[in-house]
Amino acid sequence: MTMHAALAAAPDENLSAVSARALLKSFDGREVLNRLDWEVPAGRVVGLLGRNGAGKTTLLRCLLGLSPLDAGSIEVLGEPMDEPRGQRLHRIGYVPQSFDLFPWMRVGDFLTFTAAFYKRWDSALVERLLDEWQLERKKKIAALSQGQRQMLAIVRALAPDPDLLVLDEPVASLDPIARRDFLATLIPLVRRPGKTVIFSTHITTDLERVEADIALLRGGCIALQRPLAELRAHFRRAWLSRASGFSAAPMLDGALDADLIDARAGYVVDLSDARMRPALEALAAREGATLELASLDLEDLFVALA
Amino acid sequence: MRAVWTLVLLPLRQAWVAALLLLLMLAGAIALALAGGKALYGGAMLAASALWFAWLLAGVTLKGLARKETMLLPDFRRALAGAAALWALLFWLLPCALTSLHWGLPVGWLALAVDALAIAWAVLITSGSRSGFLIWVLIIGARFIPQPFWLSIEPALNNPLLPLVALLLAALMLRMTWQRLFPIGDPPLPDSPLLASEPMRRGNNTTSNVPRGKLMQRLNGWSEHGASALLQREAARYHATSTPGRQRAMLRALLLPHEQPRGWLVRWLLWGAFVAVYALALGHSAQVGMIAGYATFFAMSGLNVVGTGMPRLQPSLVELYFTLAPDTRAVFKAQLVDSFLGVLPGAILSAFVFTGLAALLIAPHALVSILATTAILAPPLALATLALYLSLPVNVILRSVVTVITIFGQMGTIWLGYALLERFGPLWGGAPVLVITWSFAIGAWSTARKHWIDSPLSFDPPRAKAGA
Numbered sequence: 001m002t003m004h005a006a007l008a009a010a011p012d013e014n015l016s017a018v019s020a021r022a023l024l025k026s027f028d029g030r031e032v033l034n035r036l037d038w039e040v041p042a043g044r045v046v047g048l049l050g051r052n053g054a055g056k057t058t059l060l061r062c063l064l065g066l067s068p069l070d071a072g073s074i075e076v077l078g079e080p081m082d083e084p085r086g087q088r089l090h091r092i093g094y095v096p097q098s099f100d101l102f103p104w105m106r107v108g109d110f111l112t113f114t115a116a117f118y119k120r121w122d123s124a125l126v127e128r129l130l131d132e133w134q135l136e137r138k139k140k141i142a143a144l145s146q147g148q149r150q151m152l153a154i155v156r157a158l159a160p161d162p163d164l165l166v167l168d169e170p171v172a173s174l175d176p177i178a179r180r181d182f183l184a185t186l187i188p189l190v191r192r193p194g195k196t197v198i199f200s201t202h203i204t205t206d207l208e209r210v211e212a213d214i215a216l217l218r219g220g221c222i223a224l225q226r227p228l229a230e231l232r233a234h235f236r237r238a239w240l241s242r243a244s245g246f247s248a249a250p251m252l253d254g255a256l257d258a259d260l261i262d263a264r265a266g267y268v269v270d271l272s273d274a275r276m277r278p279a280l281e282a283l284a285a286r287e288g289a290t291l292e293l294a295s296l297d298l299e300d301l302f303v304a305l306a
Numbered sequence: 307m308r309a310v311w312t313l314v315l316l317p318l319r320q321a322w323v324a325a326l327l328l329l330l331m332l333a334g335a336i337a338l339a340l341a342g343g344k345a346l347y348g349g350a351m352l353a354a355s356a357l358w359f360a361w362l363l364a365g366v367t368l369k370g371l372a373r374k375e376t377m378l379l380p381d382f383r384r385a386l387a388g389a390a391a392l393w394a395l396l397f398w399l400l401p402c403a404l405t406s407l408h409w410g411l412p413v414g415w416l417a418l419a420v421d422a423l424a425i426a427w428a429v430l431i432t433s434g435s436r437s438g439f440l441i442w443v444l445i446i447g448a449r450f451i452p453q454p455f456w457l458s459i460e461p462a463l464n465n466p467l468l469p470l471v472a473l474l475l476a477a478l479m480l481r482m483t484w485q486r487l488f489p490i491g492d493p494p495l496p497d498s499p500l501l502a503s504e505p506m507r508r509g510n511n512t513t514s515n516v517p518r519g520k521l522m523q524r525l526n527g528w529s530e531h532g533a534s535a536l537l538q539r540e541a542a543r544y545h546a547t548s549t550p551g552r553q554r555a556m557l558r559a560l561l562l563p564h565e566q567p568r569g570w571l572v573r574w575l576l577w578g579a580f581v582a583v584y585a586l587a588l589g590h591s592a593q594v595g596m597i598a599g600y601a602t603f604f605a606m607s608g609l610n611v612v613g614t615g616m617p618r619l620q621p622s623l624v625e626l627y628f629t630l631a632p633d634t635r636a637v638f639k640a641q642l643v644d645s646f647l648g649v650l651p652g653a654i655l656s657a658f659v660f661t662g663l664a665a666l667l668i669a670p671h672a673l674v675s676i677l678a679t680t681a682i683l684a685p686p687l688a689l690a691t692l693a694l695y696l697s698l699p700v701n702v703i704l705r706s707v708v709t710v711i712t713i714f715g716q717m718g719t720i721w722l723g724y725a726l727l728e729r730f731g732p733l734w735g736g737a738p739v740l741v742i743t744w745s746f747a748i749g750a751w752s753t754a755r756k757h758w759i760d761s762p763l764s765f766d767p768p769r770a771k772a773g774a
Contacts, residue, residue, distance in 0.1 A: 066624060066765045084638070089631035094624070101625040104563065109537050113560055116541040117629045156625075 015078055017042040017164050017196035018063055023072035025058055032058045034220030036072070040198060042163075046225075047207035048200040050217035051306045056200040057097050059217060060168050063198075064094060077164060090118060093162035095170045099153040101141070107152060108137030111159075118160045125185075129155045132181060147173040154182055158189065165189070167199035171206060183209050204298040214298070216305055224305065228298070234272040235296050237304075238280050240265040242289040252283055257304040265289075268296065268304040309381065313371075313389035317363040320370075324363055331356035346408075353401060354424075360397045361425045365432025372433075372487035398425060419469030419476075426479035433483045525572045532568030533559065553630075557641060558648035560626075561619070565652050573652070574659050577604055585664040594669040595728060598676045599720040601660035602684060605653055606716055609691045610709065612646050624765045639759045646696065650688050657684035675732075682736050683723045686743035691716055693750035696758055719743065 018040040025033040032055040040046050050056045061067040063074055065081045074081040077091055102110055107130070115121045130137065133151045135144070144152065150173045157165060171179045187210055189195060201207065207214065207228065214231060216224040235256075240246070245263030252258060254276055257268040265287075269276050284291040296304070318325035331352055338349030376382055398421050406414025427441055537559040544552040558565060564573070581604060585597045623642075632638035657680050665676040694712040723743070726735040 061765075066627075068762070083634045084627065084632055086631050086633040089628050092628065094628055096624060098621075101622040102560070105560070106534060109534050112538055112541045113556065114625075114629050116545045116556065117631070 015042045016040060016075065017044075017077060018198065019075040020063065021073045023059075023062060023074070024070040025055070025062055025067070026070055027058075031220055033062065033069075033072075036221050038215070038222045038225075040196060040215075042196050043194055045197040045210050045212040046199075046215050047204075047210075047212035047228075048198060048215050048217060049202075049204070049207075049302055049306065050200070054217045054306070055220060056217055057168055060166055060198065060200060064092065064166060090120070090160060091163040093157035093160060093165040095150070095153045095157045095165075095167045097168040097172070099146075099149040101153075103140070103142035105141055106137065107135055107139050107141060107144070110141060110152075111137075111156065114156055115159070120161050122159050122161055126155055126159045129158070129185065133178060145173075147175060147178065150174060151178060151182075154185075158185065161189075163194060163196065165195070165197045165199075167197065169200055169202070171201060171203060179203070179206065186210060204302055208298055216302075218306060230272070231298070231301060232295070234270055235301055236269055236271055237294045237296050237300065238267045238269050239292040239294065240267075240284055240287060240289040241292065242287065246287075246289075250283060250287055252279065254279065259304075268301065307388075309379075309385035310388035310392070313385055314392050316371075316389075317360075317367040320367065321363055324359075328356055328360055328363065331359065350405075354421075357397050357401060357421065358424050358428055360393075361428035362432055364393055364397075365429040368429065368487060369432055369434065377488065394425075398422070415469050419472035422476035423472050423479075426476040426483070430479055430483050433486050435483065435486060437482075522576075525575070529564055529566075529568045529572045532566050533563035536566045537563070553641070554645055554648075557630075557645035561642075561645055562648045565648050570652050570655060573608070573656060577656065578659060578663055580604070581660045581663055582667060585667045594665055594672050594676060595679075595724040596721075597664045597668060598661040598679070599717070599724055601664045602657045602680060602687070602720050603716055605656035605660050605684070606688060606691050608656075609649055609653055609688065610695045610712075612649065612692060612695050620764055620766060623763075627765070635763045636759050639761075639763060640755075643696070643755050643758050646692065649692065650685075653688045653691075654684045657688070675727075678732055678736075679724060679727050682727070682732075682739055683720060683743065686740075686747035687716065687719055690719075690743070690747035690750045693747070693754035696754040 016039050018038065020036060020038040023033045023036040023038075024031070036059070038059075048056050048059070058067060062069055063076060063081065065074075065076075065084060077088055079085055079088060105113075111126060115123070115126075129135075129151075133148070133155070135148060135152055135155070141149065141152065150170065154167075154170055157167070171182055174182060183206060186197065189197075197210075197212075199212075211228055213225065213227045215222050218224075238255075240250070241264045246260060246265045247263075249258040249260045249265035249267070252267050252269075254273055255267040255269055259266045267280070269280065271277060280291055283289075318328075335349045335353035335356055338345045338352060341349070371386075379385075398418075402414050402418045402421060405417040430437060430441075537556070540552065540556045540559045544556050563569070581601050584600065626642075627638060630638060630641060632641065658677060661676050661680045662673060665673040669676075691712060694708065694715070698708055723739045726739050729735060
């Protein structure tokens with residue numbers, strides 16, 4: 001059974017894990033979230049992409065009620081996020097961008113303390129991950145490297161088997177082995193019905209590995225949200241070439257990005273728009289150029305769109 | 307040269323309100339000096355205060371610059387030396403030269419030395435060192451040193467070489483401060499920001515408040531093991547049966563790891579030695595009330611960690627928020643604020659230990675009355691002090707004002723309490739003290755608690771500000 005087939009069987013697939021309406025958030029007069037609307041269906045893995053400073057961390061913190069909004073409303077797991085509402089928080093796992101907690105505590109004490117509060121706590125998973133990631137229970141959190149702290153944050157977030165897992169650049173400090181281990185742990189988790197994962201990252205290959213839906217944050221809004229398979233199937237780079245070359249890329253309505261490289265005009269286009277292919281062919285004919293379509297990987301798409 | 311000027315102006319730029327106050331003080335001093343006559347002395351006093359204030363600003367800036375990253379800036383040391391030289395010229399040598407011109411060279415020479423000590427002290431205090439505050443205590447304590455002592459050291463005080471010794475001492479203090487701000491090697495691991503202070507512990511304003519020295523670190527480790535065992539026990543109890551009381555106990559074990567018997571013992575050992583030395587050096591039986599008052603004051607001094615440590619704890623609160631899963635933010639804040647009450651038993655017991663120790667050492671016959679006075683004074687005083695520290699505003703200057711008010715309020719209450727009890731006895735003196743102190747403490751705590759719960763919940767670390 002594929003992941004998507006498994007998710008299709010989720011009992012609450014019609015519910016939104018996260019529903020954000022007209023979010024406004026400014027810092028020092030600069031609008032970071034600009035009437036942002038976002039719907040994250042339950043049972044999906046969503047990769048949140050955006051350039052540095054686009055507001056990914058702010059968005060995630062606002063979603064979880066950690067940062068006050070200037071305007072807008074948020075529902076998380078079917079309830080307004082105006083108050084934490086007790087046990088709802090225990091259904092959420094959160095790995096912050098910088099893991100800055102109780103540096104004076106030892107790893108074991110921290111996990112013991114946290115576990116005491118949870119009804120659902122997968123001790124076997126904790127032990128396995130501590131062992132695999134070589135995190136010593138007796139070590140002080142402050143003595144862990146940044147990567148190890150991130151691993152500990154991930155262990156802590158996964159242990160209660162949350163229904164919604166929010167990860168803010170969770171693998172930024174991990175080495176490639178730890179990153180693969182993390183993804184190998186994450187994938188079975190998200191294949192279970194009803195589990196939703198949102199994670200922001202710059203490492204697009206990781207999103208490809210978990211077959212995530214892609215949400216692109218640009219200009220304070222979710223500019224694009226599609227399943228990765230759909231992006232792969234429909235998004236293309238179109239090249240127009242001619243012997244005399246181009247001095248500027250001719251206008252193409254509906255192009256997501258236009259560029260001029262080596263006197264060739266390049267466009268990022270969405271071929272799911274039925275008008276796009278005829279428009280490209282017409283432009284090529286008008287400019288006396290040949291049309292070539294190339295596939296795009298996620299990183300190219302991110303560079304083109306972000 | 308641009309880097310030098312940037313550093314020269316940095317103290318004034320980053321605290322422009324304080325810089326404005328400094329300018330006003332200097333302008334006032336110049337006006338008084340120009341008026342001449344007796345006003346000249348007032349002007350000199352005002353100028354001295356302004357100069358000390360200027361060096362406090364410089365010290366705060368230096369503290370903000372004390373990071374390994376700044377040392378990697380090209381020619382940072384040279385630029386800093388240049389800026390320091392300009393500041394020294396403006397706020398040390400020039401005033402001393404003016405003093406020499408008006409009052410003569412010997413006075414100018416003395417001013418040079420005294421000012422150097424004052425500068426070194428200002429920089430030491432702002433570096434977060436407790437030694438800086440010990441000097442304050444020494445200055446206060448000097449008032450109580452008997453006259454024969456001063457007479458015996460009078461020749462030394464009149465020695466023309468004394469200013470030179472003062473200059474050397476100032477240089478030594480500045481060197482110590484530099485080493486403290488820019489230590490060589492890896493920083494030690496941090497302890498809880500809500501950790502009661504001890505004389506040998508690094509200041510709460512430094513990155514780490516772990517104690518210095520191997521013995522101290524061993525004692526700290528012993529205390530930490532106690533804290534870890536307590537946390538494990540409390541976690542097991544809470545896991546077995548979840549009750550609000552057990553949850554509070556767990557929170558206390560987490561946030562206040564040294565508020566447990568081992569932690570108290572370590573604190574008593576360290577502060578106790580300090581109190582003992584103080585009592586033996588300065589005290590005699592007639593002064594037992596005063597010494598016990600100071601001992602009570604020392605016992606309460608750790609309570610300010612709630613005010614100073616909370617901002618640094620804020621980033622960790624995210625984790626606690628998800629773990630505790632409160633129904634509302636107000637409930638979360640109430641859980642936190644109530645857990646702070648966990649610092650009271652340690653402070654109150656410390657007051658008993660320190661006052662008892664002081665009484666035993668200098669006036670054993672007064673032990674019972676001293677302990678009775680402590681029993682009347684310490685609990686409400688501890689609660690009121692905690693309330694005041696809990697209400698510390700975010701603004702650095704206002705914080706300092708509230709802290710100073712709290713310290714003077716504490717001292718005043720202690721002296722007044724001792725005076726009333728001594729004069730009217732435990733019944734007629736104690737009853738009003740009990741009524742007044744408890745009324746104030748409960749009122750202050752209720753107000754501070756409500757204010758704290760009603761204030762917006764922030765999970766963000768305090769805004770990074772150079773020098774702050």
